[in-house]
Amino acid sequence: MTLYRGYLECPRCGHRVEEDGAFDGCPVCARAGWSINVHPVYDLTDVDWPAADLKYPGIFRWHRLLPLVERTKFVSLNEGSTPLLPALRLGHLLGMDRLYVKDESRNPTWSYKDRLVAVAVNKAQELGADTIVLSSTGNQGAAAAAYAALAGLRCVVFTLESVPLTMKLLMQSYGAEVIALRSGPQRWTVMSEAIAEWGWMPISGFRDPPIGSNPFGIDGYKTIAYEIVQDLGAAPEVLFIPAAYGDGLAGIQRGFEDLMAIGVIARGPRLIAAEPLGAYRAALADNAEMPVRVESGSTVAFSTATPIGTYQGLRAIRASSGDAQAVGDDSRILAAQKTLASQEGLYMEPSAALALAALEGALADRTVGHDEVVVLLGTSTGLKDVQASSSALPEVPVIEPSLSALSRVLGDRPS
Ligand SMILES: [Zn+2]
Numbered sequence: 001m002t003l004y005r006g007y008l009e010c011p012r013c014g015h016r017v018e019e020d021g022a023f024d025g026c027p028v029c030a031r032a033g034w035s036i037n038v039h040p041v042y043d044l045t046d047v048d049w050p051a052a053d054l055k056y057p058g059i060f061r062w063h064r065l066l067p068l069v070e071r072t073k074f075v076s077l078n079e080g081s082t083p084l085l086p087a088l089r090l091g092h093l094l095g096m097d098r099l100y101v102k103d104e105s106r107n108p109t110w111s112y113k114d115r116l117v118a119v120a121v122n123k124a125q126e127l128g129a130d131t132i133v134l135s136s137t138g139n140q141g142a143a144a145a146a147y148a149a150l151a152g153l154r155c156v157v158f159t160l161e162s163v164p165l166t167m168k169l170l171m172q173s174y175g176a177e178v179i180a181l182r183s184g185p186q187r188w189t190v191m192s193e194a195i196a197e198w199g200w201m202p203i204s205g206f207r208d209p210p211i212g213s214n215p216f217g218i219d220g221y222k223t224i225a226y227e228i229v230q231d232l233g234a235a236p237e238v239l240f241i242p243a244a245y246g247d248g249l250a251g252i253q254r255g256f257e258d259l260m261a262i263g264v265i266a267r268g269p270r271l272i273a274a275e276p277l278g279a280y281r282a283a284l285a286d287n288a289e290m291p292v293r294v295e296s297g298s299t300v301a302f303s304t305a306t307p308i309g310t311y312q313g314l315r316a317i318r319a320s321s322g323d324a325q326a327v328g329d330d331s332r333i334l335a336a337q338k339t340l341a342s343q344e345g346l347y348m349e350p351s352a353a354l355a356l357a358a359l360e361g362a363l364a365d366r367t368v369g370h371d372e373v374v375v376l377l378g379t380s381t382g383l384k385d386v387q388a389s390s391s392a393l394p395e396v397p398v399i400e401p402s403l404s405a406l407s408r409v410l411g412d413r414p415s
Contacts, residue, residue, distance in 0.1 A: 005042060023202050037312050042067075056074060075118070077150060100374070101344065120132070121153065135187040146174045156176065163302070191206040203217060209290075209293075210308060221250075238375070239271050253320055270323065279294050301349075325362050
């Protein structure tokens with residue numbers, strides 16, 4: 001039996017919202033000028049832990065804690081159950097004994113977005129939608145396209161002209177109709193008109209100021225918290241999460257809050273938003289209850305390049321006594337990407353390597369201690385944007401087939 005109560009509510013004012021209003025945010029807060037996503041509500045009294053139901057694949061083994069009606073078969077590509085890897089060599093470099101990377105690039109479309117989209121697509125089926133629509137710079141679009149294909153739904157993706165070719169090709173290969181626009185706000189205008197006119201179901205946010213993605217889908221991220229606690233046997237002390245609109249922050253914090261409500265853990269980790277443009281950092285510095293808009297900018301971590309966060313993202317940081325680390329310098333992000341790959345064998349997208357760059361920043365300003373249990377969320381693979389890393393790597397030398405030529409390019413005798 002699902003523990004989901006069948007409705008949603010506003011995290012700020014508690015206003016109850018039925019499923020047919022799930023994508024509009026809280027109407028009460030909107031009248032007061034607040035742009036806030038709602039979230040599904042569960043009854044967590046008397047839950048036996050672990051609440052996993054192993055007859056279902058992927059994250060649907062947690063279906064009782066997801067906002068879905070139980071059914072015999074969920075649409076799943078066996079997402080989730082990604083490894084929590086001890087980063088020993090990297091930990092040694094940083095002077096840390098208990099550092100881990102949760103490698104979300106092992107998901108079916110190589111990013112953590114599969115968790116969000118898996119839940120959202122099952123919800124789309126449940127609600128009888130025939131088309132899903134989203135705005136995406138790539139990862140969410142690829143995930144949506146793949147799960148829509150599996151579910152037999154039509155998928156329309158609004159993307160940006162500037163996103164890497166791999167991202168566009170992936171989305172198209174899974175059968176999505178991909179349309180590019182020149183700016184983020186342009187995508188939302190046409191997307192909201194299509195939703196209103198044609199009844200398409202949104203997977204991503206489409207409002208300005210943003211409220212975040214499909215609230216059912218966001219709860220797919222709760223499973224990251226469940227898995228980390230299951231693997232570690234406890235909550236870590238700190239979790240670094242690459243953040244744009246903060247769906248990951250919000251969903252993961254909700255997962256830890258579930259575990260606290262059920263009595264599995266006494267407290268969750270401090271969530272630290274790793275971001276390139278510093279929107280959360282600015283909101284925290286201003287002690288602002290609502291997100292603050294910072295200057296837009298280009299960054300190699302384009303999947304997280306939003307100049308404004310969301311209420312839910314900020315709330316997750318504050319509820320976890322967390323923080324934000326802004327890393328605006330591409331060279332630091334690319335160095336972190338190279339370190340993860342060359343020390344731990346993990347080739348991450350620059351937006352995912354942001355988590356490591358943010359950890360380095362937090363160690364330097366002493367907001368995180370070397371003796372703490374720290375997890376980096378590796379959100380996506382470097383293969384999504386190989387061009388980014390190629391700019392930081394030397395050309396591959398071509399040599400004559402002799403040891404002397406080999407020694408010349410290696411710089412010394414190979415050991
Ligand atoms: Zn409200």
